[in-house]
Amino acid sequence: MDKAVLLALEDRCTYEEPPACQSFCPLHVDARAIAQRLGEGKAGEARKALDRQMPLPQLTGWLCEGACQERCPRQGLDAGVNLPLLERFTLRNSKTIKPFPLPATAHKTAAIGSSLATLCLASDLSRKGHKVTIFLTGPKGGSLLTAGERLPTGVLTEAFELIDFLGNAWEEAPAQTPEFLARLLTDYAAVFLDLGDPSVDPPALGLQATELALDPLTSGSSRERIFLAPPATVPYPFLAAASAGKKAAGSLDRLFQGVQPQVAREREAVFETTLVVDVSEAQPAPPVRPADPLSPTEAEIKAEAARCLNCSCRSCLSVCPHLRHYKGYPKKYAREMYNNIITAYGIRTSNILINSCLECDLCKEVCPNQADVAEFIRKARKEMIDTNHMPAAAHEYALEDLLSANGPDCGFFRPPPGEEKVSRVFFPGCQLVAGNPTAALKTYEFLNQTLGEVGLMSGCCGAPARWSGRSALTGSVTTELKKTWESAERPTFILACPSCQLFFQAELPEIPFVSLWEVLAQNPPPALIQSLELTLHDPCATRYNEKVQTSARRLLKTFAPGFKEQKFSGRLTKCCGYGGLGAQANESLGLEFTLDTAAAATSPLVSYCAMCRDRFAKAGFASLHLLEILFPTGNLQELAQRPAPNLTQRRDNRRHFRQLALTSVWRETLPEPARFPHELVISEELWAKMEKRRILRDDLELVIAEAAKNGPLFFNQKTGRSLAALRPRQVTFWVEYFQDPQGRYLIHDVWCHRMLAMGSPGEGAESPATLEGFARTGGRV
Amino acid sequence: MDRKLPDMDIEGWICHKCQTPLTMFQVNVTYMGASFEVELPGCAKCGVTMIPEHLAFGKMLDVEKLLEDK
Structure with a gap:
């Protein structure tokens, strides 16, 4: 990574800049630190802060005129913090440490x-x-x-x-x-x-x-x-x-x-700090007037110290759980991430820091200098991929999901039924189809009836590949998409997913597209007014897309007029945790994001991004996708309460969408989907465990099919259970099961690991650090 | 990674192919270019080894995460 990229971000983050009191003090005394320490009752620590900058503090401290008060942000509210009062209290209540006299030099x-x-x-x-x-x-x-x-x-x-x-x-x-x-x-x-x-x-x-x-x-x-x-x-x-x-x-x-005496002394004179401080929420507090000005009490001093606003720039930290989580700020992170990237050997402790970012741009939006953390993260991830240092585990599942969504049993393109001309193509996106295939298909039928000449394409645009920094995979997905677009004589895409929209903008600039929400706002379906109280959530990918946000509001106003806004909305909206694959790489932090974003809502949330809807539902919040209000597929109360489909159901839904669309709309005769020949019995508890470990029913089926063909690896004479294992990709899956007299497989336990052990399945296979090899094979082996 | 896995419960397990009880032996394990020896249960006759759940979701997962950040 070019060091200029690091410097550009560092320059914009002013977290380390001194507060105005310090920059305006001719001695640059850290008044903020003195007030904070006195507030904690630590006069000795306050003295250390005074001694660091003030010459001969035991004399100067009594004489200080408090120039800082002029620039204290409190000045605009009531009066600047009375630093001279604090300094004198500090001197009275701390010891002077006598320096050690050094032998005289020759310079007199x-x-x-x-x-x-x-x-x-x-x-x-x-x-x-x-x-x-x-x-x-x-x-x-x-x-x-x-x-x-x-x-x-x-x-x-x-x-x-x-x-x-x-x-x-x-x-x-x-x-x-x-x-x-x-x-x-x-x-x-x-x-x-x-x-x-x-x-x-x-x-x-x-x-x-x-x-x-x-x-x-x-x-x-x-x-x-x-x-x-x-x-x-x-x-x-x-x-x-x-x-x-x-x-x-x-x-x-x-x-x-x-x-030379002039060297590196620019900031020794009084200077203007670039620290931006938000005092909009500061409460007025009149200055303390000690009963005895020459001998203020500790309580009076603490009250005056408490008036200090502890000026610092926390704009991004106040809105982003990720930036708060690692106890730093963008400038510090930028250095850590840069060092992580340029490390040739040794521990890369910032991999998780880099991979946990949602790339949602909220920090940039609230930053007074628009420090672009997401752009830095994108470059860092790309560099990790290019230098073979991206841990495969971080994004492997999401990329597998991408390939599966574009695979033969999920992905498809069809011109409108009975027509050859395709003016537009509806692209619902892989997550909408996985979340609610029926609503996606109803939307398509409405679009084709209303606008005419609308084709349908199901699949993933490639956004997860871009989020994970994989240019090669991004390129191969977009190439396929472009081929389809060209073969259909370059229609305009109608995109339902705001993340697809950002991806098209960045990676497919030649393909014209329009947002589904703008299309529907101009051609609304017949309104069925809903009395449900709702809170609208703007997907983070619409942060800079006012048109889409306005369209969503227009639609919602017609269908659910009483809706409320999220506290953070429009340009300040928060991410649900899915963006940038943050939750994929760091599940616990991802959940923190979801809770942070959803918790402020007082009624069921409605989003126009399928991932937001399902992440809110997964975290226990009632939520709907806007399409479910426009094209209801059931009772809205119930729809809002329905749990998010699990990973296996998401895959099944994509297959089901293809099957449903092609048979019901295009009247195609499809071969009956291949059914797994054995019945698997999986408990609720085991489903939850599989979800946590990202193990799909498909994975179990592969293992069981292998065991049914060649026998399990182990058998337990005491329990009668068998143990089978298979390594279909860079993960080995183990399934412990009991086959009952009816031939059903009662699954007792499932687990997986990435390490490769001699004598266990997959032995001899290489274990690459990246997924590119995996991607080239097109998914499952 | 500990080489010994004292809690390993291999009671009752036999190799399905060879029908022989499992024994513990040293096995080479690799991940992301790193390789080390651990003691795992397996079949002494055909060499097939077992990685039990508590190892896969315990120490093995810890080491995987450690190696992913190298």
Whole structure:
């Protein structure tokens, strides 16, 4: 995978961007972390967060003017979070950890003036061993001496003591003259001019105003080796002074190491964050006014900390169970998935992360930067296939189902009965036919009667192959489909399934198609008004197809006027769990999706995608397909309650649809479908187990047929049961059964595995990592 | 994967073809390019081996999943 693909996604996800309070703080203090930790009652942890960014925090923390409050999103609601209050509480309730003084390096700096900027510079620089000599041009502490009530007694003295402890020196400055400055520039590696100290006199030192332009990134001036702190007249003077001292220390440390001071410092000045925060659901909370402002209680501090909105971008995480499940966010996932793909050897722990995505695009829709996770997933899956690293188990069943739907006993195309001309072809899609073959056929008959010259084609468009990243299989399915289309003189397809529609758009651009829902909205069947209360669910594949969504509403309005909307609908609709074959690769997460999507509905759901209908039903929700309302095949209450057909019934339904259509509509005489010559008795419990393991009755029949022909492999003398096994593809099926006197096979148990054991069925067969070989053989062996 | 499968219940099972009781022996098992030995019940005469359900849906499935993520 091209690294640019990774970078493009990473760039769009702003989860790791700092909140506005941090980006706008001249020191970039993590105010969010401080508020969160204090909210948890952890002043010590809050102190760690303060110490990470603030120079000389035991002094600066008392002086901070709270520039962040201006940009706090709370400002628009009531007032920004009072960070200075939180900082001071933190300082009062935490210990200062004394640093370990390092031996002096050869790099010495002179500072003129002794206000906050100089103290921050000396503190930061001497922690790295670069000692500072502070030349006093007036009283020790400069403007700090007038900070008055901001500083509790002893704080300034303790700061001076720390400066001493770190090995810095104080000297009385001689008269401030150009010669004095020249001497310092000769004796010291650099000079720091603290203009925040009112006793510092630049003109006396021979410095022109033009030479005192402060570089906001480095604290440099236009004179080489002279660094500056701004005068106390700037906004937020203490924060500006601390920031200048901190940045100058950073510049000097770089210089001493032979690195350009300007390198990689873009974000050291105040900057605009790209983090997008949704505060639409934030509740107003007036700022806390402590009874004693100098000594707020812990409860007051917790209340103020609780006002912090903990700004972060969670737009996608709030709507997608998949993104939440792996405890990350798109930027982190993109890196994990990229590493997974470029791994030549070793564990690919992100395979399941890649294969669990529904590719439904909801995260892109809610992302403020439209980060396209689904597109990344598509590329990742394709790459896994191309490099032979896609585990076959992930999508094997869905692909087998595709091949079966297009196989000789399910797939077919017919021009309209008694006609040769085909203007349109109704393509119900493999899942509608599997879910409700009768409704699909009624729809076809209505279309042909209403529009005329409508043919019928049953099969799978190939979407599962595309979802699973298999270009070769996708190509072979579309080639067959195109051949049929061309032989019928290029009719327009009428597509019932929104996923087919997306697939046609992407893979079959030459075939004209129209949505069934638009056709029916323009040519509605006679309305039978239903009094049933319903909740409309938009299939995720219609997210960007307003026309189809509008058509579905028009139809439903006529047939079931009282219907409600899902909380997430239209462009924000959620996937039922089937999309992207997510539930195929990760069944438990798939169910979480289904529950997440269906749970908010207060009445039976109605969808215009067969997979949504059946997945909702499988998870225990009453649900209908829109066609079942338009062309009822029974009592709607009962239809809504009917369970989703199991995997075996789905296959049977496709066969039944072909049989039913060809015999009843085309009046063809078909050979009686081959019936399995033995009767299998399968308990409800066993059916459930088979469903979970994706074992079909067809699989059992293959094993039993083999056993009936050549005998079972094992026999149990105690129970009288036989055990037979067969490996028809990359799975071995075992069936334990008892044959009763009537010749019926009473199935006791069924299981399967993919591993190949010496001496067990299939020995000697290769065990490829991909399904392509399987696909080429056309399905079952 | 454990080589020994102590809970293996092979009581009563015989090879249908050879009509001989099953015994335990070392069998080579392969999946996705990996191969290892496990002890499985089988017929000592014709070599046919049995993979019981608790193995197929237990340890074998765990190892299959592990290998699929390699």
